[in-house]
Amino acid sequence: MAFAQLVLIRHGQSQWNQENRFTGWVDVPLSHVGVEEAVQAGKLLAKKGYHFDAAYTSVLKRAIKTCHLILEELDELWLPVTKAWQLNERHYGALTGLNKDEMIAKHGAEQVLLWRRSYALQPPAMKAGDPANPSADPRYAALAAKDKPLTESLKDTLVRVLPYWESTLAPQLKQGKRIIVAAHGNSIRALIKHLDGMTEEQIVELNIPTGSPYVYDFDEKLGKVRSGYVKDF
Numbered sequence: 001m002a003f004a005q006l007v008l009i010r011h012g013q014s015q016w017n018q019e020n021r022f023t024g025w026v027d028v029p030l031s032h033v034g035v036e037e038a039v040q041a042g043k044l045l046a047k048k049g050y051h052f053d054a055a056y057t058s059v060l061k062r063a064i065k066t067c068h069l070i071l072e073e074l075d076e077l078w079l080p081v082t083k084a085w086q087l088n089e090r091h092y093g094a095l096t097g098l099n100k101d102e103m104i105a106k107h108g109a110e111q112v113l114l115w116r117r118s119y120a121l122q123p124p125a126m127k128a129g130d131p132a133n134p135s136a137d138p139r140y141a142a143l144a145a146k147d148k149p150l151t152e153s154l155k156d157t158l159v160r161v162l163p164y165w166e167s168t169l170a171p172q173l174k175q176g177k178r179i180i181v182a183a184h185g186n187s188i189r190a191l192i193k194h195l196d197g198m199t200e201e202q203i204v205e206l207n208i209p210t211g212s213p214y215v216y217d218f219d220e221k222l223g224k225v226r227s228g229y230v231k232d233f
Helices: 034-045 061-073 098-109 109-117 154-174 184-197 200-204
Strands: 003-008 054-057 081-083 178-183 214-218 225-230
Touching: 003 154, 003 184, 034 061, 054 061, 054 154, 061 178, 061 200, 061 214, 098 109, 154 178, 154 184, 184 200, 184 214, 184 225
Parallel strands: 003 178, 054 081, 054 178
Antiparallel strands: 003 214, 214 225
């Protein structure tokens, strides 16, 4: 039996996932499909006997709602839920809101794949006056200017996710806690890259599906005992 347990889940399908648009920090709700994915994830976790001591999400409603629906299925809505901007999706810069197929037609599949999956390449930056600029959002009002990006690579995302892992998530696990993190494709990719020691080349191939819980079992020293999708165990 694991000493501590971490379950990572990318939010259910959002409306912009459904429309094949780059989303990033825009606060887009779940689609009807996404709601059902979250409910089914909760049912799966309940069936497999999972329980949690605490939950963490980003400050974006698609992750928050996913977390809520899962905890409801587990009858654990009473658990403390911490919302952290550090767990947000990566910021897609000027690509935000654009259709991915249209961008492939304009820039080519290889370039769009690099923007989406490469480790260090940033998409073109969002203009400061863009309505989607985080600087205009009250939920980020207390953040320093350096923490309000106009674009991010996966490497940039890891720069904000890793300190949160070290300061908040890892200490909980070292106490033997069972925690669930409902976040986003790239914040989860960043965390998995760190936990599994993946190379920059390997991370390009990693895709995180919506609504599929991924579990890490740890020993007392936070060494990985096993990891994989919950459905596979």
